[in-house]
Amino acid sequence: MTKFESNHLDSQQEHENHVTMDHSKHVGHVHHEVQVEEGIHGHSESAEHHNHGEHDHHQHHGNFKEIFLKSLPLGMIILVLSPMMDVRLPFQFTFAYSDILAAVLATILLLYGGKPFFQGAIGEFKQKTPGMMALISLGLSVSYLYSIYAVLARYATGAHIMDFFFEFASLLLIMLLGHWIEMKAVGEAGDAQKSLAELVPKDAHVVLEDDSIETRPVTELKAGDLVRVQAGENIPADGIIKRGASRINEALLTGESKPVEKEVGDKVIGGSTNGEGILYLEVQETGERSFISQVQTLIGQAQNQPSRAENLAQKVAGWLFYIAIAAAVIAFGVWLYIADIQTAILFTVTTLVIACPHALGLAIPLVIARSTSLGASRGLLVKDREALELANKADVMILDKTGTLTTGEFKVLNMETLDGQYTEAEITALMAGIESGSSHPIAQSIVHYAEIQGIQPVRFDKIGIVPGAGVEGNANGRNYQVISQKALAKAVAVDVPKGATLSILVEDGKPIGTVALGDELKETSKTLIQALKQNGIQPIMATGDNETAAQGVAEELGIEYKANQSPQDKYDLVESLKNKGQTVIMVGDGVNDAPSLAMADVGVAVGAGTQVAIDSADVILTQSDPGDIGSFIELANKTTGKMKQNLVWGAGYNFIAIPVAAGVLASIGITLAPAAGAILMSVSTVIVAINAMTLKLQN
Structure with missing residues (x-):
């Protein structure tokens, strides 16, 4: 390029x-x-946003809402017909051949509801990074196959053999629900390239x-x-x-x-x-x-850049997968040696079923659902949960100027009189009068300023254009002009704010007043910069605006800046910082920001900007308030904290229960009874749900 x-x-x-x-x-x-x-815009299809890889499974393997709702009736029937780890619950009942009915329903459920997880597991194995999908598929496969074996063995031998249909159905339904919750929370990414073409x-x-x-x-x-x-x-x-x-x-x-x-x-x-x-x-x-x-x-x-998010849940699931496989293999070998094949199989299967991450599957989705709900109430729409993990460790934030830190609209910054015979109010009245018939942004800013000040504009007899200079008109028998300093061709003794446009009111050829207009800082821009510095994030302003305008805003905010930045320049800036190992957040609102929003680790779009920028970003500020970025940083920090807490609660049970289920403490009389395992599984699931709901924002 x-x-x-x-x-x-x-x-x-x-x-x-x-x-x-x-x-x-x-x-x-x-x-x-x-x-x-192709040939006009250079692309016929949009690349998938940030190429989040094989782990963003709700984007690739079907509509989890539809799959969950269609699987729910079958799953509920299985839960009613099948005891939980051989413990019959009050709502459960059995009848002749009810276990065969459960086996048939479980087969249908596995083929339909389990399909996205098996597809995801195949993708993980191809990438040589087994994780959540591999762990879920392992639990589903083992619990289903052993349960089918248990049913067949009962009718063949007459012996009672415990099945795991309850665990199979509950795992599948909880995982489908968790993915649906997360998919609903973060929504779908937009198509930035299509929006760009619409311009x-x-x-x-x-x-x-x-x-x-x-x-x-x-x-x-x-x-x-x-x-x-x-x-x-x-x-x-x-x-x-x-x-x-x-x-x-x-x-x-x-x-x-x-x-x-x-x-x-x-x-x-x-x-x-x-x-x-x-x-x-x-x-x-x-x-x-x-x-x-x-x-x-x-x-x-x-x-097409790969995401740099750690995906903590994926990591933990990967560890659990390897631990479960290792523990199951060891358990089978040891129990086969000291007991018999039936005992070895039971301990092996129990180990793998215990590894089923019921709580782990809800640990992250529940936090994300709570986080996105809190964010939406603050005007923050989070489209990608990985943005929260990455923002938590951000090093640099690059900010656009126009429309992001500033209003992007002309406002009167200063009104002065150059002639002692006129007050500032009278200068304002004259300027508002001569500009009242114009729809130009500068003219409208002056008229609006007069309205706010409660000043009645002077009535002009006729108003016309001064070619290449400004406007003119007659009032009270005098000729007035509002022209640029360049058109006046001589200096006036006024202080002009950096980046401002100066217009001069001239009466019969003599300058009598000035108005400075410019793009004003948003009220919360300074608050944002303070919040970034407190969080150890370096702010850099990168703008396509000119050097003078950029310098004025940067000095007022006390930050580093880069002016005259094209889309390529901003893109290169983000890329260079990322190549140095820094985690970069980009904030912008225009087409010229879209490439860098997509390139950044986290792209934040100001909601009042272009659809192209919004489609390219991971987070949208619906209220266009820079102060909300501070809330986003707080949300990212607290959300990541809750994720880690829930992973401890959700996976901690598994890390402890797996070796106990494998029988490592059997020599001293300690084994994990199926009923105890079921209780622990339920408790850990309840804990992660309650912990997720305690996520709150202070500011």
Whole structure:
């Protein structure tokens, strides 16, 4: 992957002139039924998010809700017909051949409900990393096969032999329920590449040699075509303006917070939004060389990166699998030597059935369900549980500026008078009056500021545009203009906040007042930075905005920053930090953030941003409040803590019970009776459920 063309890497020049335009339409709000086609966007399919490997089984092996609900009736009948480790419970009853009925139902249940676990186990063995699926499959297979043997032996010999149908059915139902709970909690990942394609219009208006217009699919555009872009439309391809002038909203693509003035000879990016002017563009880049396609390629590369989450439950299950196999083999050999084959088989099977991770199967899903519920109440949607494990050990957080740390909207930062004959209120009234007829973001910010201050705008007789400078109008027999400092062509003695746009009010050629407008920090941005530093996480701001604007925000927050960042630059930054062994969280809201959101260990999307960013992320801030990131870090820390506690309770029973069930203490008269094993199994399951419900957030 080569670097972007220089026109994509460089941030756009700051433009302080403004004209009467309406930029109410945003790139992310334009949705077309656009097919992601090879040769236009470079991908025909979305790579699976973060390639979470063979262990994200609820994504690969069917709908666990449907399987659980269809398996439940069969499982419940088996539980009623079969004693629990030879202990009949009050709700259970048997009748002639009821054990044969249980065997038939168990066979159906194994083939239907057990299928996803066996498929998962095959995948684990192929990867040479047996874990949860292998352990579940082992428990299901042993309990089922031995129970079938027990039923056949009863009718063949007349002897009473204990079966494990109850344990088989309860294990299967609990595991299906646990996977359903987790799947419901975290939801499904979106398709970032499809959302990215939706930014580009379906059709383009191609100008023919006789100046007639032909509507042609974007897929058929080629370099050199001349296309017309109406006001409010999204630009169909990267190109150069040949006729017309307008302001282009590129905020969601490049991170530039202000609409950028474009005129003949300037380059434009496909997917950005045209203002009110009509533009004629010569297409430069299509297919894999276009800006959108290169961003899409980066997303695909990032999604193919392997996850670095430890997956604690998978690790513990892997240990249990090997311990259970080893203990069973030893138990069989020892009991065959000191007793007989029947005793050896019973101890071996009991050992493997005891290893069935009933509590372990619910330990993580219950914590995740509680965690996602708490997160949702704080405006946090967690799409991937591994994000919680990774965020718990994060080293660096990279933050976008526009729309993430700042509001992404123009606001009046400072209003000053340059003439002692006027008060600030009078300057505000004059500026609001002359701007009242404009729909430009700068104008609307001034009008809104006056409304908040309770200042009545001055009535102007006529208002017009000063070409390339600003606006002008007449009031009280005087001529007033609101123009940029560049248009004034001389310095004014005012302090301008870094990154702000300065507009000057001129009366009959004399400057009498100024207004500084800029992208304001969100209220909770400083709180977030403090929380990150307290948790040992280094904050770095990476923005596509210009150096001046970036420096102003970074200095106010007291953090490191990188300006003029293209999607490739942000992607490379995340990749370089990960290559150093650091765990990286990326926070952003625009198309230019999507590749780095996907590449990061944890991607956090600001909910008010683009669908592309949301689809690329693991966590979504629905309220677009940076302060919620602090809550996410707390949630990640406490969730991981609860996971570890539940793994101790869920697996601790197994680690102790397996060797006892194998008979290692039989020489001193200590064995694990089936009834005692059943009680311990139930108690550990109840404990992990109660412990999961105690998860709470303080802040």
